[in-house]
Amino acid sequence: MFTKWDKILIIALIVASAASYPAIRHFFPGEKYVSIEVLGEEIKVVRLGLHKEISVRGISGESIIRFDEFGARFVESPSSYKKCIGAGYVKDVGDVIHCEENGVTLRVIGSGRADRAKPDFITR
Amino acid sequence: MEKERKIVTISLLAGISVVIYLIESFLPSPVPWLRYGFSHIITLFALLFFGPKEALLIFIVRTVISSLIVGRLFSPTFFFGLGGGFVVVFFMAGLLSILDGRGLGIVGISVSGAWVNSLVQMLIAAMLFARHREIFLLLPVSLIFAVATGLINGIVVYYLNGYGQRALGYKSRYFPV
Structure with a gap:
């Protein structure tokens, strides 16, 4: 069901999603x-x-x-x-x-x- | 005869897609405007068995009819869904066409499609309706949520792919059993 690249992609997307939080806080500082x-x-x-x-x-x-x-x-x-x-x-x-x-x-x-x-x- | 069979199947898929969307609209959502996107099971299924044109047709029919029924036609969520859906159909079709069954499997295609869909919807929301920082702060939650729903959709389509070939007699374009 899962290929090797499926597993890599899923882990990468979870990491990217979580990493987007500090990035957003950095690039969109509140007023x-x-x-x-x-x-x-x-x-x-x-x-x-x-x-x-x-x-x-x-x-x-x-x-x-x-x-x-x-x-x-x-x-x-x-x-x-x-x-x-x-x-x-x-x-x-x-x-x-x-x-x-x-x-x-x-x-x-x-x-x-x-x-x-x-x-x-x-x-x- | 084959053409008529195809038309009937696509119509049935559009109908099933509307039903899934309607059932999904009763489920509680963890984040405002966020939807589970289970009806993309049908979109991906149509991509595997018919192609991008048919998948897009099913998607448009489903979005318009179900939005009309739940009273969200031309509402912000309608535009988020429409914009995200268009992108995701072309994105998944492109991935399928480029990879041609190599590398990523059905689950990988589904997860990446759901992730891109979520990203595009949030960008549309931010650009068109609310340019608040708080909108972007919802992005990580919705992206992780998209991975989870993409995973569920992908597993379902993986089994439907086998079923579609064995029971319906259609040939999967990218993942023949």
Whole structure:
């Protein structure tokens, strides 16, 4: 019933089918978004990759977040040492910057399920 | 007389194919839009005994009539089935013609046809109806599923190949017993 080539083909097709999963995940990465939170409450979700600046009012003043092809980062902050700005970009799912003095958090989330990771940076 | 016998046999095969399709539509499907494709048993059988033209005719008659009965005519699943079916008939006919009974057996032809069918259907779904990444993530499941159903179809056709030659008196074009 089964020739030698039938068996080889069946095994090869099963392997190719299983291997297509990581390949698809690699070639079709999901869209990423940045969730902007103030005091833990989500106030805006912005898709990564857009070029824009968003101003957010926190507990001690205005924070300005810039979005570009590299990700999202704070460019203005009322905090004393401006460490939010020094923390740089968030770009991968799970990246989080929490600016404690102003109570503003940037959190990168995926398109499917929101990965609610702990902060990478807490700045004062 | 031989021509009439052939016409009657092809009509019967088309009818059996419709019945298989209808029974199959009652079976639960593990993935949305995914079908078992057991009616391709008849397509492969027709390819072995008659040729691509007759197999394609049976396939078209089966797709149109059964879609009409289950209310899926011109629905997305109709187009997936039609597109995948066209490709699979030509693909299996090409393989049979090139290999001419060497290398791959009936089961191998059936499995590769089912796999290609599944791949083409998913591409049609992705191109025409939903360009979501999630559609492509279903591909591995549907491909492995296609290997399993192709295997079942191939085993059935393997036995039908012997039966067709002994009981019906037709000569298998590629796998004579």
